[in-house]
Amino acid sequence: MIPKIIAARHVQGFVIHLRFADGTEGDVNFDSELDGDVFLPLKNLSYFKEFILHPDLHTLTWPNGADFAPEFLYDKIQIPA
Numbered sequence: 001m002i003p004k005i006i007a008a009r010h011v012q013g014f015v016i017h018l019r020f021a022d023g024t025e026g027d028v029n030f031d032s033e034l035d036g037d038v039f040l041p042l043k044n045l046s047y048f049k050e051f052i053l054h055p056d057l058h059t060l061t062w063p064n065g066a067d068f069a070p071e072f073l074y075d076k077i078q079i080p081a
Contacts, residue, residue: 002058002070002071003020003021003022003024003058003070003071003073003074004020004021004058004070005018005019005020005021005053005058005059005060005070005073006019006020006021006053006058007019007025007053008051008053008060010049010051011027013029013031013045014029014030014031014034014045014048015027015028015029015030015031016028016030016051016060018060018073018077020070020074021058024074024077025077026077026078027077027078028073028076028077028078029076029078030042030048033068033076038064038065038066039066041062041064041066042062042066047062047063048062050062050063054067057070058070059073060073
């Protein structure tokens, strides 16, 4: 089953807090995940903050079409202590 993100908020820098439909939540640090041409604009913090939670895909997307698979984000989550 593909995890669904139901809430996302910017924390600081390149960190976004995610909450999934199964109740799992925590932070994902994208600092080392922005490789490749489609992710290059996201290295600008102002642009990075322009993410939306796509209503049909249930994942983060940006205006230039960049996105991350929700399974990838689920695996990258760091649950706060």
